[in-house]
Amino acid sequence: MNHEANGRILLVDDDAVFNQVLGRALSTRGFEVRGAHNGKEALALCAEFKPRYIVLDLKLGTESGLGLIPSLNREVPDARILLLTGYASIATAVEAIKRGAHDYLAKPVDADQVVQALLGNSVQQQAADLKLPDAPPPLKRLEWEHIQRVLNDCEGNISEAARRLGLHRRTLQRKLAKRPVRETPPR
Incomplete structure (x- = not known):
């Protein structure tokens, strides 16, 4: 599976180990990956890196990933945003979509699930299969x-x-x- 044309992914998670492990797994799948640990770093990297995909954690230390979604959309309007959370709820999923996220997954996730969600095959397909x-x-x-x-x-x-x-x-x-x-x- 090779995604060179639009394969830039920005990982935004305050957990450095999670960022590193998921980043390595996505790199082996052909993506170019950069990581940020907070909203300020994420917005700076968006301006420089122009990712096609953004994987964003709901909890970024004291920050909320939900609040960061509109800013990320303004910085890179064509980017597809995937929100990850360890505390999944319907209310959070709905709010994430309202704010501009394209998909939502509950942790723990593996790289294949992330790739499917980023390529638009996750929630809609899973809902049809459930x-x-x-x-x-x-x-x-x-x-x-x-x-x-x-x-x-x-x-x-x-x-x-x-x-x-x-x-x-x-x-x-x-x-x-x-x-x-x-x-x-x-x-």
């Missing part, structure tokens, strides 16, 4: 997604989100510290 679950998602999962949606609406302000949810701030912080509930119970 069977709907027999049961609705667990109530705890729905609660977690609702909390994520409200927190996103509050631009990450825990106190404001807690007020809107009718929770004490510490209670909300405890709920946020927990990992999200799985979509389907393990078999």
Whole structure:
């Protein structure tokens, strides 16, 4: 698989090891890869490198990858943006697409999944191949997604989100510290 014509990828993740490992794997697949660890580095590299593809992490230390998407789109309007996150939720996926991301994947991911998503074969194809679950998602999962949606609406302000949810701030912080509930119970 060779992608020389438009094969420039910018990886934006605060985890240097993840950036290095994924970058090496994508390089072996024929892509030219550069890495950034924060929004400032990413925008500077976009101006210089002009990537065709951008792989962006949702959490960049204290920054949010969601907030960086519009700036990246202004800098390289033709770039295809893939948002990665370790805390996947429907609310975050919808917000990422609204802000200009082209696709969204939950970590852990491998290089082949990233390549498929960058080339436009991920979410649409997977949605066509998926069977709907027999049961609705667990109530705890729905609660977690609702909390994520409200927190996103509050631009990450825990106190404001807690007020809107009718929770004490510490209670909300405890709920946020927990990992999200799985979509389907393990078999």
